[in-house]
Amino acid sequence: MEEARAALARIPFFADRDLEAATFERLGGLTNRVYRVDIDGERFCLRIPGKGTEDYIDRRVEATNARAAAEAGISPEMLYFDEASGLMLTRFLDGVTTMTPERFASVEGAVERAARTLRRLHRSGRNFAFHFELFSMIDDYLGVIAKRGAALPAGYHEVVAEAEAVREALAAHPAALAPCHCDPVCENFLDTGERMWIVDWEYSGMNDPMWDLGDLSVEASFTPEQDERLLNAYFGGLPEPFDRGRMVVYKAMCDLLWTLWGLIQHADGNPAEDFWAYALGRFERCRALMATAAFREHLEAVRRGPRG
Numbered sequence: 001m002e003e004a005r006a007a008l009a010r011i012p013f014f015a016d017r018d019l020e021a022a023t024f025e026r027l028g029g030l031t032n033r034v035y036r037v038d039i040d041g042e043r044f045c046l047r048i049p050g051k052g053t054e055d056y057i058d059r060r061v062e063a064t065n066a067r068a069a070a071e072a073g074i075s076p077e078m079l080y081f082d083e084a085s086g087l088m089l090t091r092f093l094d095g096v097t098t099m100t101p102e103r104f105a106s107v108e109g110a111v112e113r114a115a116r117t118l119r120r121l122h123r124s125g126r127n128f129a130f131h132f133e134l135f136s137m138i139d140d141y142l143g144v145i146a147k148r149g150a151a152l153p154a155g156y157h158e159v160v161a162e163a164e165a166v167r168e169a170l171a172a173h174p175a176a177l178a179p180c181h182c183d184p185v186c187e188n189f190l191d192t193g194e195r196m197w198i199v200d201w202e203y204s205g206m207n208d209p210m211w212d213l214g215d216l217s218v219e220a221s222f223t224p225e226q227d228e229r230l231l232n233a234y235f236g237g238l239p240e241p242f243d244r245g246r247m248v249v250y251k252a253m254c255d256l257l258w259t260l261w262g263l264i265q266h267a268d269g270n271p272a273e274d275f276w277a278y279a280l281g282r283f284e285r286c287r288a289l290m291a292t293a294a295f296r297e298h299l300e301a302v303r304r305g306p307r308g
Helices: 001-007 061-069 102-108 110-122 134-148 156-162 164-172 210-220 225-237 241-267 275-288 293-304
Strands: 021-028 034-040 044-050 078-081 088-093 178-180 188-189 195-198 205-207
Touching: 001 034, 001 044, 021 225, 034 134, 034 293, 061 078, 061 088, 102 110, 110 178, 110 188, 110 195, 110 210, 110 225, 134 210, 134 241, 156 164, 156 275, 164 293, 188 225, 205 210, 210 225, 210 241, 225 241, 241 293
Parallel strands: none
Antiparallel strands: 021 034, 034 044, 044 088, 078 088, 178 205, 188 195
């Protein structure tokens, strides 16, 4: 807890407070150290960036987008952000439940609340810094992995080559870009039972909104029935094949990208979990989906473009 106390001492917001009276609770986080801070009857969330994250996260971009998301009422109020170090302080949200795949499956209306919050984000009109471009990010992550001398799963480059068909299909009918979270893991959704909040904007940027839906489906292990509920709540009815196709294509592509992210965590010695197994699991899931006839049908729908 001394690390957290020392971090608070660097934040002007606490200049006149007795930091010895502060209490801390360690919260979840795969790459960063996150704490709930209680002081003077108030609660805050303190985020201390993990070692090595500066190689693949632009903290200036994160600060811009997190502020925009907070102003749009989608993320908690930001009180401090040090763009040099990534140290961040926000209000702590009381009365919320951190989501998990199990909670998305069992809590009534959770899938729909997540869909509506993502739609609100995508239609907020905010201009996020950074263009989240899938294939450029794959190249960037491969560069980070090369720098660390880390190994790739057998066949990775071959699957990237196969994904050229995805690149071409998406480029044939580019979707309008919108402010997107881009890393919608379950734990980034906080549920009040009436609405969802979204936190952690490290990978956010302007992107195809269907990325967020496809990635959430993967992260939350949605069933086909949950996918239908997600799409129906987001679109207010059945989506057209072009939209559904992009969502399914991105389910494979997010696994292709986050495989590399997992390998970077493994190379950095991140103890949060077995990131080698994480990366291999994501890669095999990507390869399995891309090999299905259904994937090819959805890819063809993307290639054809929107109706009318």
